[in-house]
Amino acid sequence: MVHPKSDKEKLYVDISAYGEPKVKHFKATASTRRLEKFVRDVHVFQMLYADVYMDRDEFWEMFDGQPYQKLREELGCKEAFPEVYDKICKAARH
Numbered sequence: 828m829v830h831p832k833s834d835k836e837k838l839y840v841d842i843s844a845y846g847e848p849k850v851k852h853f854k855a856t857a858s859t860r861r862l863e864k865f866v867r868d869v870h871v872f873q874m875l876y877a878d879v880y881m882d883r884d885e886f887w888e889m890f891d892g893q894p895y896q897k898l899r900e901e902l903g904c905k906e907a908f909p910e911v912y913d914k915i916c917k918a919a920r921h
């Protein structure tokens with residue numbers, strides 16, 4: 828699920844920002860959604876330990892879900908375990 832969308836070799840760099848600014852005008856959801864859109868637009872991905880504010884379609888635009896969904900089907904996981912999106916996305920948990 829987490830791999831480049833091409834056959835070319837890629838270098839991965841994990842850059843993280845922790846915490847939330849204390850300024851009154853900071854909007855975490857709007858700011859994160861802008862960052863997520865940029866990440867999708869440049870065809871890279873965010874790591875799945877981060878907060879995710881994307882909707883389901885945006886999430887699967889970022890990741891190649893075909894092998895993941897195929898494996899879930901083959902192993903009978905669809906009824907047993909939630910999909911990864913439902914586990915990590917803040918919107919899916921509300």
